[in-house]
Amino acid sequence: xxxIGKKAKEASVSLALADTEKKNRALLLAADTLExxxxxxxxxxxxxxxxxxxxxxxxxxxxxxxxxxxxxxMADGLRQVASLPDPxxxxxxxxxxxxxxxxxxxxxxxGVIGVIxxxxxxxxxxxxxxxxxxxxxxxxxxxxxxxxxxTAAVSILRSALSKAGLPEDCVQxxxxxxxxxxxxxxxxxGYIDVLIPRGGPGLINxxxxxxxxxxxxxxxxxxxxxxxxxxxxxxxxxxxxxxxxNRPSVCNALECLLVHRDIAGSILPLIEEKLxxxxxxFRADTEAATILKKAEPAExxxxxxxxxxxxLAVKVVSSLxxxxxxxxxxxTHHSDAIITEVxxxxxxxxxxxxxxxxxxxxxxRFTDGGEFGMGAEIGISTQKLHARGPLGLEQLCSExxxxxxxxxxx
Amino acid sequence: xxxIGKKAKEASVSLALADTEKKNRALLLAADTLExxxxxxxxxxxxxxxxxxxxxxxxxxxxxxxxxxxxxxMADGLRQVASLPDPxxxxxxxxxxxxxxxxxxxxxxxGVIGVIxxxxxxxxxxxxxxxxxxxxxxxxxxxxxxxxxxTAAVSILRSALSKAGLPEDCVQxxxxxxxxxxxxxxxxxGYIDVLIPRGGPGLINxxxxxxxxxxxxxxxxxxxxxxxxxxxxxxxxxxxxxxxxNRPSVCNALECLLVHRDIAGSILPLIEEKLxxxxxxFRADTEAATILKKAEPAExxxxxxxxxxxxLAVKVVSSLxxxxxxxxxxxTHHSDAIITEVxxxxxxxxxxxxxxxxxxxxxxRFTDGGEFGMGAEIGISTQKLHARGPLGLEQLCSExxxxxxxxxxx
Numbered sequence: 126x127x128x129i130g131k132k133a134k135e136a137s138v139s140l141a142l143a144d145t146e147k148k149n150r151a152l153l154l155a156a157d158t159l160e161x162x163x164x165x166x167x168x169x170x171x172x173x174x175x176x177x178x179x180x181x182x183x184x185x186x187x188x189x190x191x192x193x194x195x196x197x198x199m200a201d202g203l204r205q206v207a208s209l210p211d212p213x214x215x216x217x218x219x220x221x222x223x224x225x226x227x228x229x230x231x232x233x234x235x236g237v238i239g240v241i242x243x244x245x246x247x248x249x250x251x252x253x254x255x256x257x258x259x260x261x262x263x264x265x266x267x268x269x270x271x272x273x274x275x276t277a278a279v280s281i282l283r284s285a286l287s288k289a290g291l292p293e294d295c296v297q298x299x300x301x302x303x304x305x306x307x308x309x310x311x312x313x314x315g316y317i318d319v320l321i322p323r324g325g326p327g328l329i330n331x332x333x334x335x336x337x338x339x340x341x342x343x344x345x346x347x348x349x350x351x352x353x354x355x356x357x358x359x360x361x362x363x364x365x366x367x368x369x370x371n372r373p374s375v376c377n378a379l380e381c382l383l384v385h386r387d388i389a390g391s392i393l394p395l396i397e398e399k400l401x402x403x404x405x406x407f408r409a410d411t412e413a414a415t416i417l418k419k420a421e422p423a424e425x426x427x428x429x430x431x432x433x434x435x436x437l438a439v440k441v442v443s444s445l446x447x448x449x450x451x452x453x454x455x456x457t458h459h460s461d462a463i464i465t466e467v468x469x470x471x472x473x474x475x476x477x478x479x480x481x482x483x484x485x486x487x488x489x490r491f492t493d494g495g496e497f498g499m500g501a502e503i504g505i506s507t508q509k510l511h512a513r514g515p516l517g518l519e520q521l522c523s524e525x526x527x528x529x530x531x532x533x534x535x
Numbered sequence: 536x537x538x539i540g541k542k543a544k545e546a547s548v549s550l551a552l553a554d555t556e557k558k559n560r561a562l563l564l565a566a567d568t569l570e571x572x573x574x575x576x577x578x579x580x581x582x583x584x585x586x587x588x589x590x591x592x593x594x595x596x597x598x599x600x601x602x603x604x605x606x607x608x609m610a611d612g613l614r615q616v617a618s619l620p621d622p623x624x625x626x627x628x629x630x631x632x633x634x635x636x637x638x639x640x641x642x643x644x645x646g647v648i649g650v651i652x653x654x655x656x657x658x659x660x661x662x663x664x665x666x667x668x669x670x671x672x673x674x675x676x677x678x679x680x681x682x683x684x685x686t687a688a689v690s691i692l693r694s695a696l697s698k699a700g701l702p703e704d705c706v707q708x709x710x711x712x713x714x715x716x717x718x719x720x721x722x723x724x725g726y727i728d729v730l731i732p733r734g735g736p737g738l739i740n741x742x743x744x745x746x747x748x749x750x751x752x753x754x755x756x757x758x759x760x761x762x763x764x765x766x767x768x769x770x771x772x773x774x775x776x777x778x779x780x781n782r783p784s785v786c787n788a789l790e791c792l793l794v795h796r797d798i799a800g801s802i803l804p805l806i807e808e809k810l811x812x813x814x815x816x817f818r819a820d821t822e823a824a825t826i827l828k829k830a831e832p833a834e835x836x837x838x839x840x841x842x843x844x845x846x847l848a849v850k851v852v853s854s855l856x857x858x859x860x861x862x863x864x865x866x867t868h869h870s871d872a873i874i875t876e877v878x879x880x881x882x883x884x885x886x887x888x889x890x891x892x893x894x895x896x897x898x899x900r901f902t903d904g905g906e907f908g909m910g911a912e913i914g915i916s917t918q919k920l921h922a923r924g925p926l927g928l929e930q931l932c933s934e935x936x937x938x939x940x941x942x943x944x945x
Contacts (some may be wrong), residue, residue: 364944476599483935490944490945509645510729523891535777
């Protein structure tokens with residue numbers, strides 16, 4: 126593993142200084158080759174699926190499986206990253222002191238990024254593209270179920286790097302998919318500048334607990350929406366419908382609806398009427414259950430749960446404070462919304478809910494690098510350090526002070 | 536410890552929303568009280584010194600000891616922080632989408648900051664002031680030798696907070712100074728948003744290794760200066776003299792001088808002539824030792840060592856590459872300088888040396904929040920995540936997306 130770390134560190138020095146054009150050439154070459162090698166990728170992926178299929182859920186197999194359309198979308202992802210502005214070298218601050226000393230703060234790559242992910246083979250190309258464009262070498266450690274697919278994708282990326290005149294070790298895939306290799310990566314101090322786990326809460330917590338290298342937590346998303354008494358009913362129904370059903374499997378989807386007692390009786394039937402035909406199942410607290418026509422009883426474990434599915438927890442609350450308190454206790458600091466016509470209420474909610482994104486009268490589904498106008502993202506940070514919210518190219522950079530003197534002393 | 540965490544979290548909510556004037560009032564009140572209570576502080580500190588003195592070094596006792604002048608300087612530190620602009624609420628980005636959704640990225644406090652420090656009692660007031668001004672609650676865990684001094688200073692801060700109408704739990708001092716309390720603090724997930732160790736490399740490494748809460752590493756400073764063949768001799772001597780002798784005990788002081796072979800014979804005698812009268816002792820490699828009149832032989836362990844003392848390691852190198860390689864291997868990513876008249880050489884050095892601050896023809900002593908125009912600092916970050924270099928008020932903030940809709944859905 127140290128050998129891999131050393132190679133990455135070495136490659137990262139060249140990549141950090143590479144011009145934009147070279148990096149883009151590598152990405153565009155890789156995109157074309159991915160499409161041209163569709164057969165090869167499908168064959169390797171087929172082997173993965175065949176080996177895995179006996180033991181795993183159908184949702185898992187779906188995430189693991191590549192199709193020609195998915196390969197095209199991987200390639201388009203690389204092209205999109207190539208089209209984004211280069212984040213490296215931006216001047217963040219430029220001051221000259223009275224004594225003539227000039228202090229320039231510039232954006233620089235982080236160096237070497239580690240990515241631990243599960244069985245979605247598109248993550249390898251996707252993460253590598255963002256790392257390359259932001260001047261960072263990357264060490265990928267994917268799940269064992271996707272090893273052949275990842276190996277194929279990474280070999281295409283490496284050959285594109287080499288053709289573009291960049292070190293192929295800018296992208297490395299760890300072939301050993303045992304628990305030990307993940308653990309070794311988490312302890313690669315001195316070689317890894319940041320480790321990003323991409324996957325479920327189990328993976329994220331394990332990395333957070335064990336890693337001695339710096340980590341950015343991403344993705345855990347138990348999003349709440351609170352409907353205040355003054356909410357516009359049409360707007361509330363529309364937002365809840367969108368946030369829950371537009372794409373239930375993603376982290377910015379709504380998981381728990383909090384409704385003020387004064388509006389619960391009128392709004393919950395409207396929501397039920399709109400969401401039931403979409404297949405949404407309600408898990409309701411006692412009070413909400415008396416209003417809804419059909420609901421499963423919510424258990425304590427339903428609060429804070431990320432279903433990633435067509436299930437909606439519903440709770441009646443008696444005040445804004447109770448709503449804020451519930452989110453503070455059970456939320457994951459991702460995205461939470463209030464629907465109200467009272468600005469003071471919205472302001473309190475937005476100030477006091479401690480999440481990466483807080484919404485007033487909008488769907489939580491907007492928390493996304495693309496929607497925010499940042500281009501592609503490597504994940505949504507739910508921590509407060511370094512970057513919060515979507516992690517785009519700028520967030521994959523560090524900063525560095527360049528100081529120009531003429532013999533200046535203190 | 537969880538009780539302390541809960542209180543801090545609660546206090547942090549009020550503090551995050553407190554207006555600038557209230558925070559400044561608390562700081563100014565605390566400054567006045569510190570000065571008025573000089574007698575009391577000296578008495579408590581005297582107890583600390585009396586209890587500690589039998590077993591510890593004189594340098595340690597010096598750092599532990601308060602004097603009226605040091606108390607005045609603590610108070611002035613609080614006043615300076617009060618005079619700085621409030622970093623909370625700054626608009627970092629403000630965009631409106633075509634669909635009318637407005638996305639505002641604002642600076643917000645991190646929340647709760649933990650500070651683990653050793654026996655310098657001024658660190659408690661100093662850290663607390665920066666945390667209060669940046670809207671963060673702070674949990675302080677100081678060394679056992681300074682417990683009475685810290686308790687006295689913190690009680691003054693807490694009473695000032697309370698008089699200014701802010702929760703006194705914005706500043707808490709852990710009374711238990713056993714190893715276990717430090718360890719508990721490192722694992723206070725969900726309550727501590729960032730932990731900052733302030734002290735020697737032993738403390739920093741222990742925290743880095745053990746903590747499960749996010750950490751910012753600060754302070755390890757083995758700074759290098761490389762003299763290239765084209766260097767202006769007068770400038771080189773002046774810069775080396777300043778960087779080594781201006782204040783040898785701090786992290787931005789010069790520790791290791793690298794000299795190109797082609798200039799070593801002429802420049803080292805000039806440096807020796809200037810630095811020897813200041814009491815500097817040279818630890819030289821074989822080649823440098825043949826040029827210097829008087830030098831101790833450097834051992835392998837001298838490379839990368841932070842002396843914090845009037846000792847200078849000296850090594851003759853044969854190329855810019857060798858200098859960059861040496862710094863990469865033994866440096867601490869803090870501050871490193873090149874002295875040269877060749878811009879291309881300076882550019883390569885500054886790009887390839889992976890440190891928070893890279894200097895061309897200036898003394899490394901400038902790496903400091905005050906010198907950089909940022910006001911006071913809580914330390915110098917030598918990591919790449921979150922913030923690099925001096926950690927001032929802005930660096931003690933996180934960010935948050937405030938999103939204003941009118942029923943927007945995706």
